[in-house]
Amino acid sequence: MGLKLYFNPKALEALAKELRRASWGVGAAAAVGGVKLENASVLVAGGLGWLVLQVAAVALESIREERSVK
Structure with a gap:
């Protein structure tokens, strides 16, 4: 018996x-940490983390299953 995986939208x-x-949690935590530590690199890293997670979410939402009719 093999493992079968199915596409689940x-x-x-x-x-x-x-x-x-x-992504919003990462952004908020980085903003608070950056202000508290007075370190701009924490703010920039948090912003980049937010951006990466938002792009990943958009990419996942864009995936669609297409079936060809034969």
Whole structure:
């Protein structure tokens, strides 16, 4: 018996939603840490982390399953 994986669009949508939530958490934590530590590199790293997670969420939302009709 082999393991079978199926494409699940709802799971991708849920993952994209959670990535968006995580991105805001990363951004907020970096903003607070950067202000508290008075370190601009923490702010920049947080901004880049936010951007990467937002792009990943958009990419996941863009995935669609297309079936060819024969």
